[in-house]
Amino acid sequence: MTAAGDSPATPVVELRSISKRFGDVLANEGVNLSLWGGEVHGVLGENGAGKTTLMRILYGLSIPDGGEIYVDGDLAHFASPKDAIGAGIGMVTQHFALVRPMTVTENIILGRTGGAILDLDRAKDLVEEAADRYGLHVEPDRRLSDLSVGEQQRVEILKALYRECRVLILDEPTAVLTPQEIRALFATLDRLRASGMAIVFISHKLPEVMELTDRVTVLRHGKVVHTVETDEVDAAGLASWMVGRPAAPPEPRTHSEPGATALEVSDLSAVGGLDLPALSDVNFEVAAGEILGVAGVSGNGQTELAEVLSGMRKPTAGSIIADGTQIAGKGPKQVIAAGVGRIPEDRHEALVGDMSVANNLILEHLDEAGKRLILDRDRIRANALDLIERFSIKAGPDDLVKTLSGGNIQKVLLARVLVREPRVIVVSQPTRGLDIGATAYVRNELLAMRRQGAAIVLMSEDLDELLELSDRLIVLYDGRIAGRVDAAEADRDQLGLLMAGHTEVA
């Protein structure tokens, strides 16, 4: 690690004209990037801009088609992460690369055990020492599968530090954290920066980049748009570089008077994947013309709640009255018939990728698509053309769904659900992985349904999205409602505490 105060004449790492192609997609094209000791370098770009690809190349996980990597001014070749680690590079990948059944210590020392025979006691001491030095609290003996996402991230950072990295890459580290955890992460990164480390901070959240970074590189369609000192730009400027045009201001949320209760959930309990309790005694109501946001760190019952509300999972207790009909324990077909529409978390699971757009659009309405067993092709096609037009889906009726972009796939789903004008809509992570344009479209569509009097339950891991769209919020923690907040009065810190399980502040 270089000492702070040194002003090195060469960057620690320099990437020169890096290119990488996947099939028809140029994920990186002629990318130049230099990283200096003691700086936090933001890499900003929309989904699909090529940020992850670039960092995987720097970490040896991906071999570039062209370009060079220089470490301390010398040309380097990274055939695998082993080489990159040897050059002092560490990476916290977006989906953590941790072995869940193993302990914190085992994960940290993996690949750097310092001898043929494991000395776990000594390793534990080393891990604790590193944890103390960097203020990253972990419990060395716990299994990874028992840790929260924030704790897992600390383990990942420690893993890189344990390997004595001089360059630390963090790929969208804040996407899964509560506001408090984000603050703790930033404090850690400040300390590491002060110690002379070069840090790459990948994000598509502008306020974070503005707050934390010293310099920013903006990527669009695999190319560098600009690299600037963070002080010299503002968020609006960065946004327009990201999307390639001035960013449209979000449509203001109009005030609407909620109507009668359209969804009433009482004493709802359900079990999750391994027969563990996933929801306990959940109570809430949603009025017509209202959006109820469901906040929480992922894995606290949101998935199960969405499944139970849409008939995909049977509750163990409780009642769900949608538009006057009891739907608890009913199957998806009856739930749809009761006027509930579902936009699930996993788009690919809800659509058949190998089937055409037209066929996917009638999947939930097969009864209307033809008399008895024979499908009426002309009607299916007419239906598709109509919906493609209304929801501005950029695809033809015969295109296979798997060839569509994420945004258009989401529009197909929206179209299929919204065309039935459901009274109740259960929607999970509606904009995850979408670009700015598609995100705005989807959000406006949800607001339009609200204006038309639908009762909407919105689950999202994106707190900004929840605050922007919801009228009221509930926070799930460990399958229970940890708090209820009016969106207009919601404060991010309070929400963060609730998400971390501190019920008493409510």
Add this chain to the structure above:
Amino acid sequence: MIFLLDILTATLRNATPLVFGVVGETYTERAGILNLGIEGTMYAGAFFGFAATAVTGSLELGILAAIVVGVASGAVMGLFSVTLGTSQHVAGIGLTLGLIGISEFINRLYFGSSEGLRRIESYQLLEPFGPDNIFNQYALTYIAFLVVAPLGWWVLRSTSFGLGIRAVGENPEAADAAGLSVSLYRYAALMIGSALAAVGGAFITLATLGTFTLGIIAGRGWVVIALVIFGRWRIWRGVFGALVFAGVFSLQLRLRILPGWDAVPFELLLALPYLVVIAALAISGRNVEYPGAYLKPYRRD
């Protein structure tokens, strides 16, 4: 009492090839590979071990030949399932069919005379000891229980190599990102595992039978696969399973010749140990946690 001691002695002997197989297959499966080639590897180990001894007269060279064949068949399995990313089921079944075919072909060429089975000077039982001489076994049996199983357990648990094996089998992305070579560990696990399985096969020709006959492995490789799952990828539980299977197997062999039992069709008795394995799997096999990367080839991009 004599009857029980006799069954105990036979149990340890019959469990020996299974213990070699279980320890070996546990290694490959903990590394994320279901090696269905094990039936063929045990078969080839039995045959080439026998053949080498028959030609050279040396039992040690027979064991060495089995180890070499085992390592080679592990490498072939690695070529398909690790390097080429072929389905592990297809690669394993293919390997088993291929190894059995090659063994039988060479057997017919060199040992297929009409004068009956070619016999070798096989391993002798060690000096019996213990109360009523219950410990009346081959050296390889002691090696299986007192060296291979404990050492295998210790290496997997307490060495860097074992940690690496477990990591590539649970989450190869994580192992890769930590700087380990996933393929290297998987090849190593396959070679070690297959060498052990081959020695297990050779035990039958070089110790218990002293000759090679067609169909000699008789599904022991498949039993090993079941025992590893029954043992939930823990070596000692797998060894325990091997003892149970071998115990029932030895019991039914003796029941067949016991007066009063001739009314029971011997096919039923023969099926008994396999039924026990199926029952044990059905009871213990629910909700088992497979190694995270079981059956999954690893590719970076």
